[in-house]
Amino acid sequence: MNNVMDVETYVPQDGDKYFFDANIWLYFYCPIGNYNKNTISKYRWFLKEGTE
Numbered sequence: 001m002n003n004v005m006d007v008e009t010y011v012p013q014d015g016d017k018y019f020f021d022a023n024i025w026l027y028f029y030c031p032i033g034n035y036n037k038n039t040i041s042k043y044r045w046f047l048k049e050g051t052e
């Protein structure tokens with residue numbers, strides 16, 4: 001079963017697996033999107049914490 005987690009409140013745990021949909025990757029790699037820097041930093045933090 002898949003669960004949607006709030007990136008601001010969820011703390012990554014060892015062994016967790018994540019699926020970031022295309023919208024999240026666009027935040028990181030689509031400069032023409034002019035995305036809010038705070039939004040991008042939340043997902044960057046989560047991706048970093050989930051892989052350490």
